[in-house]
Amino acid sequence: MTEHYDELILKSLSGTATPEEKHQLARWTEESLDNKKAFADYQQVWKATHSDNLPVFDSSVELRKLEASLDKEVKQGKLFILSQSLSIKIAASIALLAVCSLVFYQVVFKTEMIVKESGSEKIQFSLPDGSVVWLNEKSKVSYASNFNSERNINLSGEGFFEVAHDADKPFVIRADKSEIKVLGTSFNVRAYADEARNEVYVVTGKVSLGDSGNQKIVLNPGDQGVLNKQNNALSRSAEKNPNLIAWKSKQLVFKKASLTEVAETLEKYFQISITVKNTDLQKCRFTSSFQDPTLDEVIEAISIALNLNIVHQNKNYTFDGEGC
Numbered sequence: 543m544t545e546h547y548d549e550l551i552l553k554s555l556s557g558t559a560t561p562e563e564k565h566q567l568a569r570w571t572e573e574s575l576d577n578k579k580a581f582a583d584y585q586q587v588w589k590a591t592h593s594d595n596l597p598v599f600d601s602s603v604e605l606r607k608l609e610a611s612l613d614k615e616v617k618q619g620k621l622f623i624l625s626q627s628l629s630i631k632i633a634a635s636i637a638l639l640a641v642c643s644l645v646f647y648q649v650v651f652k653t654e655m656i657v658k659e660s661g662s663e664k665i666q667f668s669l670p671d672g673s674v675v676w677l678n679e680k681s682k683v684s685y686a687s688n689f690n691s692e693r694n695i696n697l698s699g700e701g702f703f704e705v706a707h708d709a710d711k712p713f714v715i716r717a718d719k720s721e722i723k724v725l726g727t728s729f730n731v732r733a734y735a736d737e738a739r740n741e742v743y744v745v746t747g748k749v750s751l752g753d754s755g756n757q758k759i760v761l762n763p764g765d766q767g768v769l770n771k772q773n774n775a776l777s778r779s780a781e782k783n784p785n786l787i788a789w790k791s792k793q794l795v796f797k798k799a800s801l802t803e804v805a806e807t808l809e810k811y812f813q814i815s816i817t818v819k820n821t822d823l824q825k826c827r828f829t830s831s832f833q834d835p836t837l838d839e840v841i842e843a844i845s846i847a848l849n850l851n852i853v854h855q856n857k858n859y860t861f862d863g864e865g866c
Contacts, residue, residue, distance in 0.1 A: 574696035672706040743786040826866040
């Protein structure tokens with residue numbers, strides 16, 4: 543966890559957070575279960591240290607009371623006995639301080655998060671256990687500084703993972719509403735918050751894809767698993783589609799693909815919007831492959847092969863014409 547979110551949590555609990563800060567904190571807590579747990583731990587500590595039922599203990603005040611009481615008892619030649627009430631207050635305060643210190647240490651220091659963001663570029667990096675991660679544009683991962691103890695990672699966006707095998711420590715990815723668990727394998731996860739589904743495509747090994755509840759399916763090499771976020775339904779397709787990792791391989795492959803499939807692939811790869819104006823064009827099939835292609839190169843090839851009229855404005859493309 544960064545100092546920024548520590549500060550936002552404390553502001554929220556103390557009632558001093560601005561509306562914008564509250565909104566920012568709410569978005570952060572929804573990003574992962576670890577964030578929710580960290581916030582809940584803070585709440586627990588806050589309630590414990592601000593409870594109306596606990597005896598109020600002010601060290602300076604209680605010390606003055608104790609000194610005055612001692613002085614009175616000495617002057618009267620009597621044996622001083624510490625009152626039971628004061629003893630309870632001191633003991634309770636010391637115990638509370640010890641507990642709060644322990645919880646605070648666990649929350650702040652042991653849940654420190656490391657964050658990697660790709661921004662407008664694709665990036666590659668290694669995790670402490672030797673696993674390798676590729677992040678697509680506009681994606682982010684975060685994991686605890688003690689990652690080797692528990693291999694848990696949070697993903698927002700799209701990433702390809704080559705996971706180092708460790709039979710004793712499963713590798714768990716929490717992505718939006720999905721949970722992916724593996725021992726050692728390579729696979730792609732697409733989980734953008736503004737998209738209606740989360741997708742997992744397995745290249746090697748086996749992957750368990752589940753929702754936030756108890757549902758889960760097992761995916762084998764070539765399988766694509768999908769979580770529909772609207773109805774929380776899980777599904778699996780065994781039809782291999784190399785274009786699901788085209789953003790990483792920089793290769794587009796079409797084998798008798800429908801124009802609808804081609805359009806969906808190009809939208810993801812080039813981050814554009816495509817409208818097929820003539821519904822009869824959806825029956826057309828396209829076969830070709832491209833290595834590290836440019837958008838103009840692919841558009842020209844499709845236009846010639848399928849006899850299309852393609853117009854565009856900014857990133858919005860329209861496919862029209864008599865077609866095949």
